[in-house]
Amino acid sequence: xxxxxxxxxxxxxxxxxVAAFISTLAGSYSGSAxxxxxCGIKAWHTIHGLAWILSDNEMDALLKAAVSLAPxxxxxxxxxxxxxxxxxxxRDQLDLASPLHAAVFACLTTVFYATARTGELTTRTLxxxxxxxxxxxxxxxxxxxxQGNEVTNFQLPKxxxxxxxxxxxxxxxxxxSDPHAVLENHLAINAPVRDGPLFAYQxxxxxxxxxxxxxxxxxxxxxxxxxxxxxxxxGIHIGSTLEYLLRNIPFDVVKVKGRWGSDAFLVxxxxxxxxxxxxxxxxxxxxxxxxxxxxxxxx
Numbered sequence: 001x002x003x004x005x006x007x008x009x010x011x012x013x014x015x016x017x018v019a020a021f022i023s024t025l026a027g028s029y030s031g032s033a034x035x036x037x038x039c040g041i042k043a044w045h046t047i048h049g050l051a052w053i054l055s056d057n058e059m060d061a062l063l064k065a066a067v068s069l070a071p072x073x074x075x076x077x078x079x080x081x082x083x084x085x086x087x088x089x090x091r092d093q094l095d096l097a098s099p100l101h102a103a104v105f106a107c108l109t110t111v112f113y114a115t116a117r118t119g120e121l122t123t124r125t126l127x128x129x130x131x132x133x134x135x136x137x138x139x140x141x142x143x144x145x146x147q148g149n150e151v152t153n154f155q156l157p158k159x160x161x162x163x164x165x166x167x168x169x170x171x172x173x174x175x176x177s178d179p180h181a182v183l184e185n186h187l188a189i190n191a192p193v194r195d196g197p198l199f200a201y202q203x204x205x206x207x208x209x210x211x212x213x214x215x216x217x218x219x220x221x222x223x224x225x226x227x228x229x230x231x232x233x234x235g236i237h238i239g240s241t242l243e244y245l246l247r248n249i250p251f252d253v254v255k256v257k258g259r260w261g262s263d264a265f266l267v268x269x270x271x272x273x274x275x276x277x278x279x280x281x282x283x284x285x286x287x288x289x290x291x292x293x294x295x296x297x298x299x
């Protein structure tokens with residue numbers, strides 16, 4: 001109404017109107033925010049059985065322009081990843097005989113080595129635990145492949161991308177961040193209820209769920225005490241991805257393990273020449289997985 005656009009051009013939306021809408025937002029919002037607005041309008045058309053006239057090519061071109069015009073303040077700086085050294089620094093500041101610290105460090109090492117997300121192994125609030133949504137001690141099992149390699153598997157009952165659940169897993173590691181030893185310590189100290197929160201810790205006469213906010217606050221405090229720069233929660237997932245890539249695990253395998261829905265993790269490769277080093281040597285056999293991932297498919 002404010003722009004005096006005729007009703008006939010509103011639904012279905014005239015491509016020129018959509019383009020004008022995008023140009024109005026461009027320069028004031030981030031590219032992702034503009035894309036979300038436009039996708040919302042497109043979804044509204046679908047729900048109401050209306051044709052979406054703007055072609056995908058036109059929409060992509062307009063949204064790319066919006067990204068280039070996004071204000072600097074809308075672009076978050078790249079998150080620094082957690083590393084194994086980060087985990088060890090945190091461990092050195094914790095008392096693993098403490099119920100809370102035992103649960104936090106067990107959760108951290110599982111999130112890291114399973115390439116999971118913090119929200120998948122913690123609860124949002126103290127009262128929000130749902131056995132149909134959150135991981136429990138009863139969801140743990142040990143699997144072995146044909147060569148006898150052992151992995152500890154955690155069945156997530158439900159995730160944002162997998163409503164029917166999915167598995168995450170890790171193998172034993174060497175050193176003080178070994179997730180197996182840390183998990184055993186947590187289970188011995190806290191004895192979480194079989195069908196309760198996996199990383200619940202003893203408090204008073206009962207157990208308390210490990211919330212995401214409590215988990216991150218303990219990590220932040222430990223990093224500060226260790227004299228380290230603060231790290232964000234998503235940095236654990238990113239750091240795990242980088243760690244496995246640095247072990248020369250193929251890109252596509254790491255993508256599957258990290259359950260990356262896109263090639264977004266490629267952004268982090270450009271900042272780590274060590275990851276690409278094996279693929280830049282005069283050994284063609286190492287190039288195949290990199291080429292499969294980076295070259296466009298043959299049409």
